[in-house]
Amino acid sequence: MRIGPLTIDRVKISLLVALVCITTLPILSEQWIWYSLLCCSALLGIYALWKKAWVDVWLIMIIIASFVFARVRFPETEGTVVMLRTAAILATFFLNVTLLIGPWTRFVKRMRPFYKYRRHVGVTAFLMALTHATLVLSYYFEFSPEAAYASAFVFFGSTSLFIMTWMALTSWDYVQKKVKPLWWSVLHTLLLAGYIGYIAMFMNYVLDLETWHKVVLGIFVVFWLLVSPWALPKKILRRVNGWKQLHVLIYIAYASVIIHIWTGTLKFEDILWLKIVFWAFFALVVGSHVSGLLFMLRQFVKRKKASGETLQLNGKTYYNIGSAAEFPDGKGRRVDANGFSVAIFKHNGKLFGMSTICPHQGGPIAEGCIVNGYVECPWHRYQFSVDTGSGPPGFKDCIPYYEVVEQNGAAYVCVESTGSCGLK
Ligand code: HEM
Known part of the structure; x- marks a missing residue:
């Protein structure tokens, strides 16, 4: 009303x-x-x-x-x-x-x-x-x-x-x-x-x-x-x-x-x-x-130990997160990179990462999917652009956004945020 x-x-x-x-x-x-x-x-x-x-x-x-x-x-x-x-x-x-x-x-x-x-x-x-x-x-x-x-x-x-x-x-x-x-x-x-x-x-x-x-x-x-x-x-x-x-x-x-x-x-x-x-x-x-x-501490230590191969590009470190082909199109998947959790999505064949936590109510972003070019949180349908992590026009929401690159079929994520949120 x-x-x-x-x-x-x-x-x-x-x-x-x-x-x-x-x-x-x-x-x-x-x-x-x-x-x-x-x-x-x-x-x-x-x-x-x-x-x-x-x-x-x-x-x-x-x-x-x-x-x-x-x-x-x-x-x-x-x-x-x-x-x-x-x-x-x-x-x-x-x-x-x-x-x-x-x-x-x-x-x-x-x-x-x-x-x-x-x-x-x-x-x-x-x-x-x-x-x-x-x-x-x-x-x-x-x-x-x-x-x-x-x-x-x-x-x-x-x-x-x-x-x-x-x-x-x-x-x-x-x-x-x-x-x-x-x-x-x-x-x-x-x-x-x-x-x-x-x-x-x-x-x-x-x-x-x-x-x-x-x-x-x-x-x-x-x-x-x-x-x-x-x-x-x-x-x-x-x-x-x-x-x-x-x-x-x-x-x-x-x-x-x-x-x-x-x-x-x-x-x-x-x-x-x-x-x-x-x-x-x-x-x-x-x-x-x-x-x-x-439980959280154990998960953190496990993730820290699991940090694998890295790639250096333009002065930034990218962490290996597995084969690029294994990520499904349009759906999220949570990965660990150097003890840091990232929600990875694939849209039109391109991979990118976002924070796993929705800034609205802490919803599980990695369990969301892509709708009309926006990643949608499964809890309250908050949306974030696949290109920048910003909300739709007219909304000031944003979520930390992470770059993913591919090399020889493997995907690597940089855990320094680059999107409009500007948070690390
Ligand atoms: C300004 C805030 C509060 C005041 C002035 C207050 C006052 C009282 C008083 C005087 C009693 C004794 C009642 C009786 O024996 O008949 C009581 C009992 C009780 N209060 Fe509070 N209370 C307050 C807040 C709370 C809150 C926030 C909770 C729980 C979230 C709570 C839970 C209880 C419970 C479970 C009892 C025992 C009830 C029983 O005897 O069966 N109270 N309270």
Whole structure:
């Protein structure tokens, strides 16, 4: 739908409806809270069904089923409490799933299609966390910061929501496409300054602050500094772009949620199976991420070792990537050249290379194909010219582009980018 210069798509409408519904919950009476939440969810579900957005349909069905189950299972507990607790559990579940999708799509090839839905699950986690926090702040604390921040566990819960809010906002396509690297750095820095100010302001309210809380907060700030765009690791990990740099803060959000739930409620509970499920999820998330890191390191070392024959041309080094005839026309193939991954394509008999990572959402360019003279990312159909790596006329997208030469039937790629992106 287009209104003047503004394009309104399904995602924007759905998010707007969800946000209006969540933020008006505190002004409704207990009975209306339930009607409002279930009606909004049902409406969004029907809309997603109409638009054939199957993943969103599933997510909404899980949400509705969980709320209905909780209400029926705990008829004695006050409705608002049931709702805020169910939203909390759903938020935690979706946050765990979001974090698991990344590493598991690396380990199991059949899971790759799920990678592109990570954002949907992440934003759903945020919406559930917002529902929980809105109800908690209004129902338990009447929006009084002194009352809310009296306990350290609430402080950790709100840290998590703070980060999740920024991640949800910046996972929007429009922002990721339009915001320039400099502005990501500015945003990152402002958020860090804002968080430090937030700690300084609310720490005075916390009555049960212990030394380990302060140590954890210190670790958060150090981590934030390390992943900031102007920090040394960023200079080493050159391929990490703006929004991804910001989204690394998910680890602080996750650690905060774990502390929030354990110290706030779970450690006082008698239900052993619940504690086991909680820590099992945590172990799975941490284990998967450590394994994912080791997996990437192994791949890197393997690629480094595999660097073979080279060719010197015009002062540049070209690395052998096999027989030129073996590359299919119109389709991509991922190769390793001196420890560097490149997506190789053949168009009208000519070979060229591109970055394996789509600048839009990190999609697997090598799994794409050529459409009308443009390499098309399989995830969201972002296109890049076969001659320069630039987007179609009118679009400012570009992807690092690499030259490939042929000699005696063998193909060689130079890993210094030459296209319009100008990146290495
Ligand atoms: C401003 C942000 C937040 C505030 C003020 C807050 C506050 C609270 C409070 C007061 C409780 C105890 C509820 C009770 O015993 O009835 C609680 C529990 C909980 N919170 Fe939060 N929270 C926040 C953010 C989050 C976030 C972001 C998550 C997850 C992503 C989360 C997950 C949970 C869970 C799972 C529980 C335990 C629910 C249960 O007892 O069944 N919270 N929170």
